Each structure stands twice: as C-alpha cells, then as structure tokens.
Amino acid sequence: MVHWADYMAEKIIKERGEKEEYVVESGITPSGYVHIGNFRELFTAYIVGHALRDKGKKVRHIHMWDDYDRFRKVPKNVPKEWSEYLTMPVSEVPDPWECHNSYADHFMNLFEEEVEKLGIEVDFLRASKLYKSGEYANEIRLALEKRKEIMEILNKFRDTAKQPHLPNEWQPVQIYCPNCRKEADFVEWDGEWKVKYKCPHCESEGIVDIREGNVKLRWRVDWPMRWAHFKVDFEPAGKDHLAAGGSYDTGKEIVEKIFGWKAPMTLMYEFVGIKGQKGKMSGSKGNVILLSDLYEVLEPGVIRFIYARHRPNKEIKIDLGLGLLNLYDEFDRVERLYFGLEGAKNPEEAEELKRTYELSMPSIPNRLAAQAPFRFLVVLVQMPHLNEERIVEILKEQGHVPAQLNDEDLNRIRLRILLAKNWVEKYAPDDVKFEIQEKVPSIEVSEGIKDALMEVAEWLESREKFTVDEFNSVIFNAAKKRNIPSKKYFKVLYNLFIGKDRGPRLAPFLASLDREFVIKRLRLEG
Numbered sequence: 001m002v003h004w005a006d007y008m009a010e011k012i013i014k015e016r017g018e019k020e021e022y023v024v025e026s027g028i029t030p031s032g033y034v035h036i037g038n039f040r041e042l043f044t045a046y047i048v049g050h051a052l053r054d055k056g057k058k059v060r061h062i063h064m065w066d067d068y069d070r071f072r073k074v075p076k077n078v079p080k081e082w083s084e085y086l087t088m089p090v091s092e093v094p095d096p097w098e099c100h101n102s103y104a105d106h107f108m109n110l111f112e113e114e115v116e117k118l119g120i121e122v123d124f125l126r127a128s129k130l131y132k133s134g135e136y137a138n139e140i141r142l143a144l145e146k147r148k149e150i151m152e153i154l155n156k157f158r159d160t161a162k163q164p165h166l167p168n169e170w171q172p173v174q175i176y177c178p179n180c181r182k183e184a185d186f187v188e189w190d191g192e193w194k195v196k197y198k199c200p201h202c203e204s205e206g207i208v209d210i211r212e213g214n215v216k217l218r219w220r221v222d223w224p225m226r227w228a229h230f231k232v233d234f235e236p237a238g239k240d241h242l243a244a245g246g247s248y249d250t251g252k253e254i255v256e257k258i259f260g261w262k263a264p265m266t267l268m269y270e271f272v273g274i275k276g277q278k279g280k281m282s283g284s285k286g287n288v289i290l291l292s293d294l295y296e297v298l299e300p301g302v303i304r305f306i307y308a309r310h311r312p313n314k315e316i317k318i319d320l321g322l323g324l325l326n327l328y329d330e331f332d333r334v335e336r337l338y339f340g341l342e343g344a345k346n347p348e349e350a351e352e353l354k355r356t357y358e359l360s361m362p363s364i365p366n367r368l369a370a371q372a373p374f375r376f377l378v379v380l381v382q383m384p385h386l387n388e389e390r391i392v393e394i395l396k397e398q399g400h401v402p403a404q405l406n407d408e409d410l411n412r413i414r415l416r417i418l419l420a421k422n423w424v425e426k427y428a429p430d431d432v433k434f435e436i437q438e439k440v441p442s443i444e445v446s447e448g449i450k451d452a453l454m455e456v457a458e459w460l461e462s463r464e465k466f467t468v469d470e471f472n473s474v475i476f477n478a479a480k481k482r483n484i485p486s487k488k489y490f491k492v493l494y495n496l497f498i499g500k501d502r503g504p505r506l507a508p509f510l511a512s513l514d515r516e517f518v519i520k521r522l523r524l525e526g
Helices: 004-016 036-054 080-085 103-117 127-132 137-145 147-160 219-230 247-257 291-295 300-309 323-338 347-360 374-380 388-397 407-426 447-461 468-480 486-498 506-512 515-522
Strands: 022-028 059-065 123-126 173-176 183-189 194-198 205-209 215-217 272-274 316-318
Touching (some): 036 291, 137 215, 137 219, 374 506, 388 506, 468 486, 486 506
Parallel strands (some): 059 123, 272 316
Antiparallel strands (some): 173 215, 194 205
16 A cells, blocks of 8 residues: 555656656644644645655755734733734734744744654745745735736635625735834735835824835735745645635635646645544644643654554544553554564555654664563553663563663663653553552452462562563462462452552563562562
C-alpha cells in the first residue's frame, strides 16, 4: 500500500508537471493559541513536501502567519479592556501577558519553537511584514482594477448559497488608519496607488499609498492572491474552507481569472481532539491542547507518528490516558519492524508502516536506539527508591535494553523516564498509580497462600541472579501446586506490596524492588 503522502506527491508531480521547485503552503491567523488541531494543517503540508523531497524534488514549505488580520473579538483568557484594540491588526495589539512584542507574537513564537523541536523545515512568513514592505502592492492594485469581476465571482457563489449579493460599495480591500491603526472606511481609489479613507474611530481622514502597507486585501481575495504570488502547488485546508461555495471554491476562480495562476491542489483534513474532551478546540476560547502539552508525555517521533499514520480525512482522537501506553507499544513495534527486528503478518501493511516510520522521524537513525518500554517505566518511576541510574540498570538486568549503551541510547531512556514521570503525574488513571506499602498491611492470608509465599521467598533468597521469566514461573507454580485460585493469590500479593487488588505485571515489578525487602514482605515480616 502506498502511503497517502506519497500518493499525493505523485499526483502533484503528474498534475503540476516537472518544476524546478514545488511550493507547499499552510497558514493560520494567530488570534489565539495554535493548538494540535491547527498543527495538522502544517504537518499535512510538511509531510507531502517530505514525500516530494524523497522523490528528488526541491520543495519550499511556506507557513503564512496571517498576523495582519483584524483583532475581531476579545478571547475569554484576555482582559476585557482589550476591546479597545478591536479591528487593529493582531500584530499591533499589545501582548496581555507582557512577554512578547505583540498579541500575535505571543502565539507565533511559541508555535515556532514547538515546531522546531519536531525537526520540521518550514519558512515562516508574516503577512504584516509582507504588506508593510509593499510586497503585494501590484496585486492589491490589480484587485482594485478588477473589483467588478471579483464581485461577480463572489456573488455567483452567493446566489448558489441563497445569500444576498455584496453591496455596490463593496471593495476587495480594507484599510488600517495610519493614525489609530484601527480599520477605516474606504472612500475612493485614484486608479493608481492612492486610496482615500475616513476613520470612524479617531475621525481622521486622508490618503494612504497602497505601497506603504495600510491597504490589505480581504480574506477571500488575499488567499488566492497568495497562491499566485508564491506559486503554490499544494495547500491542505479544513472542511469549512473546502465546503461547497467556501473560500477554496471562490479562491479557485479568483486566482485563475484575476491573478492568472492555477489553484493549488488540496487535501481536506479533519479535526484533531483529545479522547474524552467534548467540543471543538478553539485557540481564542482557551480550551486547547498544545504541542507543548504533548511534549510532556510523548517523544517527538511519536507525535509525528500520530499525524503521519492517519489519513488527513480521518479524525484523530489522541488518548492521553491508558491509550497512550498502547500508542508507545505500537510505535516501538513499528520501529522494530523498520529495522528488521520484528516480522509482520501482512507484507503490504508492513511496507506502509515502515514508510510511516520514515515520515515520522525528524531524522532516521542509523540504528535502533534503546527502546525502554514506556509501560514498564510507568511502574518504575513510581518506586521512590529508584533513581534514574538504577532504573537504567533494571532495564538492562531484565533484558529490556542492551547491556552496552551509548550516549544516544541513554539520552532516549532518560527522556522516556521523564515523560513517564510526567504522564503518571498528569494523566495516569488512579488504577495505574500505586505506593509501596511501608509496613505489612493487615489482610487475611490463608495458610495455603502463606506456604506459597514462603516458597517464593526461599527461592528468591537462594538466588543472587535470575531472569524475570524464571521468577514468574516460580510465583505461578507456588500457587498452582496448592490449587490456589490465581485471582485470590494475586489479590493478596498486590495488597501486600501496593495495597490494591490489582497492579503492574507482578514478576518484573517485584524483581525491580529491593530483594531483601521482597523476601521479608513475602514472609509477612516487618
């Protein structure tokens, strides 16, 4: 099976023809926190660009910050007083948290730092700088010249949607008052570079020059203009933009008829959410999960893997609960598959999974770095007597990682230890959490179980070294030969050590504890 990113890359080459450079684009207005749902657009553009590069093509990935859009509403997490900045460019609204140059910078800088950690090559551009530098001046003038044709296109789609036509005075541009920086009213255009305006906010009026950046194209014109300006070949979009009569449909006609460029190919991407969270995430409402949140519990490669393995038109629900342990298991299995250390029942599926791994890794390692099982680390990090060094030793002793580790291996293990600690603290359900019982709890233990526990204690005392499998057999057989029901037996064992009826896999768990402590506890001493 061909990975969806490779399929799209082949389609782009076929439909756009051989080019010296292919351009993929993503973008967003930084009106709030840029969350894991917004990231899907950037990653979809990136991974298709990645597939094009793998075919030997030169690719430029532009991520457009629409930071010259108006500040339209005050989010819940922003002081109400910020209403005084409404209709100003978001790049010129002060930062309410006073840690960045502007409101837009606050969100853009964080996201750019997050993306950098994923090893993604992207050219971040800011609309505010492009407009103010006069980069789009010719296209703005062209849009004013062809105002009627643009209106006809937009009104045609409004007819289909049974919406009223645009008013006769509609213009394809908006103006920012050079005095108070809020949106001003358009009065007239002189047919060349000057536009007359009147500001309803500060009551100033005057003339601005298109080339000086105070005149901006409206969204439905700005988007197709950008496609033509940067010669974009591919840009994914959410289903709202790709709905019938939406901004992609209108943009497709505008870019071809007004700006003389063929609309880029696209892919619709679905929402990304958190399992159990209701409603759609919104950066302006503040109910969001950021890449920063995922970094607290997931390796960068695993984050990319989540997005790479799902086709864009499939909704992603990230499970930060128990499902996260399954995610690590799956990722580790695919990684072993890639390096030929594990087989697959279905060769076609195996090839697609290997390709998914290639597209998931910021850079493909030369060898398989040590895979500390995340599920087991969740157990180990809850043991107060174990430091990082001892955890690494236990992983070696129990055969989870090689006896000889290099710096790359150790760094990966240390990272996973930290991520496991974070997960236990922030997301682990109560039935995963435990505390070692300092004293023998007062529970009822039958004579048969006491005998079985004593047998295990004596076996343990007689051996300095043993494997987890050997230990596991001894624990099981001690109960089996006495016809003790497993459920009853294990309930006692778990209560003796963690005060719960259930817990982690018993043999590796007990093998990770101090041997003398385990022997004493099995003898019901102390």
